[in-house]
Amino acid sequence: MAITVMASSSATTTHFLRRCSQNPSRAIPKSIRAQIARDEKPLLIRRLTTLLKPSAAAAAVAAAIAATPMPALAEQIEKAALFDFNLTLPAIALEFLLLMVALDKIYFTPLGKFMYDRDAAIRAQLGDVKDTSGEVKQLEEQAAAVMKAARAEISAALNKMKKETTAELEQKLAEGKKKVEEELAEALAALENEREEALKALDSQIKLLSDEIVSKVLPSA
Amino acid sequence: MNVIPCSIQTLKGLYDISGVEVGQHLYWQIGGLQIHAQVLITSWVVIAILLGSVIIAVRNPQTIPTDGQNFFEYVLEFIQDLSKTQIGEGYGPWVPFIGTMFLFIFVSNWSGALLPWKIIKLPHGELAAPTNDINTTVALALPTSVAYFYAGLSKKGLGYFGKYIQPTPILLPINILEDFTKPLSLSFRLFGNILADELVVVVLVSLVPSVVPIPVMFLGLFTSGIQALIFATLAAAYIGESMEGHH
Numbered sequence A: 001m002a003i004t005v006m007a008s009s010s011a012t013t014t015h016f017l018r019r020c021s022q023n024p025s026r027a028i029p030k031s032i033r034a035q036i037a038r039d040e041k042p043l044l045i046r047r048l049t050t051l052l053k054p055s056a057a058a059a060a061v062a063a064a065i066a067a068t069p070m071p072a073l074a075e076q077i078e079k080a081a082l083f084d085f086n087l088t089l090p091a092i093a094l095e096f097l098l099l100m101v102a103l104d105k106i107y108f109t110p111l112g113k114f115m116y117d118r119d120a121a122i123r124a125q126l127g128d129v130k131d132t133s134g135e136v137k138q139l140e141e142q143a144a145a146v147m148k149a150a151r152a153e154i155s156a157a158l159n160k161m162k163k164e165t166t167a168e169l170e171q172k173l174a175e176g177k178k179k180v181e182e183e184l185a186e187a188l189a190a191l192e193n194e195r196e197e198a199l200k201a202l203d204s205q206i207k208l209l210s211d212e213i214v215s216k217v218l219p220s221a
Numbered sequence B: 001m002n003v004i005p006c007s008i009q010t011l012k013g014l015y016d017i018s019g020v021e022v023g024q025h026l027y028w029q030i031g032g033l034q035i036h037a038q039v040l041i042t043s044w045v046v047i048a049i050l051l052g053s054v055i056i057a058v059r060n061p062q063t064i065p066t067d068g069q070n071f072f073e074y075v076l077e078f079i080q081d082l083s084k085t086q087i088g089e090g091y092g093p094w095v096p097f098i099g100t101m102f103l104f105i106f107v108s109n110w111s112g113a114l115l116p117w118k119i120i121k122l123p124h125g126e127l128a129a130p131t132n133d134i135n136t137t138v139a140l141a142l143p144t145s146v147a148y149f150y151a152g153l154s155k156k157g158l159g160y161f162g163k164y165i166q167p168t169p170i171l172l173p174i175n176i177l178e179d180f181t182k183p184l185s186l187s188f189r190l191f192g193n194i195l196a197d198e199l200v201v202v203v204l205v206s207l208v209p210s211v212v213p214i215p216v217m218f219l220g221l222f223t224s225g226i227q228a229l230i231f232a233t234l235a236a237a238y239i240g241e242s243m244e245g246h247h
Helices: A002-022 A030-038 A043-052 A054-067 A070-079 A088-217 B003-017 B037-058 B067-087 B092-114 B134-165 B169-207 B213-243
Strands: B027-030 B033-036
Touching: A088 B033, A088 B037, A088 B067, A088 B092, A088 B134, B027 B037, B033 B037, B037 B067, B037 B092, B037 B134, B067 B092, B067 B213, B092 B134, B092 B169, B092 B213, B134 B169, B134 B213, B169 B213
Parallel strands: none
Antiparallel strands: B027 B033
């Protein structure tokens, strides 16, 4: 903003300077210019004549004030109309009303409604959250009950399984024992048999041996 | 001999240098009536800025607002709050009026301070904030008067005029006078502030073209915002005043 303002002010300055340098004669009223043109006398004499005729000088000054750029300046000051009311007023009022309707249509009403709805939704959700705290407690209790039941069931199943396993094991043990005993008895029986047979064989051999010994000891008589 | 013409020329020169084109207007003729074109043009730009930014930001509102939407929600809440404080019960229908008043004046004032209007040269007069023309401020103040009359009459019927003899009939002339001073003070306050602000900045820039005007420019921005707020608040206060039951 500063730049533009400065630019504009410097523009007017240069404009003014240019005007001042271009036509300085414009500043001097026509009557005086005419007088200067007519008067070819040296400067000193001209000054003197002017001094000698005060009334003429006064007239010249008056003419200068009346004639020169004064009208232009006055015109401009006159045109500096701060308080001129005209069609701008109703035009802006109309624009304002139209803007109000437009903004109401695209901004105030829709966004206001949107924000109101969102607030309502948030409030409803917050209310829901508060209400569900009882429900959560109930659910927790339910969960605890379920856990308890599950634990009981598991321990029961565990006990049952233990019992079954023990029974089975005992049965197997008993079977094993029985088998071992049977085998032992068999083996003992077999051993007894063998011993008896060995003894029998020994008896017969003893008889043979004694016969031999007898035949050897006693000459064959 | 040349002294006096030259002094006049100097005077005019100073007048030109200051660059203050007070009350210079670019005139358009419409049906034999004159219109200040520069005011009209800048007001169009202001309206375009307002409508454009609103359309872009609020076209598709999100539950979780994005940046632009967030800003406009904040503005709307600000306006609703202002209306609620000043008008009280039943402020809802007045939000668009107060809001448009605030936004239009605010954007107008700031456009005068922030937009480089002066780049665009006009044949006569210059572009500036629309609110530095008395026509604009009166055009905003008169609807305010109409609005508070409408508010009072629609709320209380003809009983509204009972307020003129409240608290005593002696105050009748003053109460009637108030209806004229309200729009007058509204319009002249805004007009004077904005015009004076721009003049101060321009004159200061022409005198000291660097650094020094900057604080004044910031002050100008501040003043512009405050003036928009004051206009909207007072409009709401007048409406609220005529709607409330008299004691």
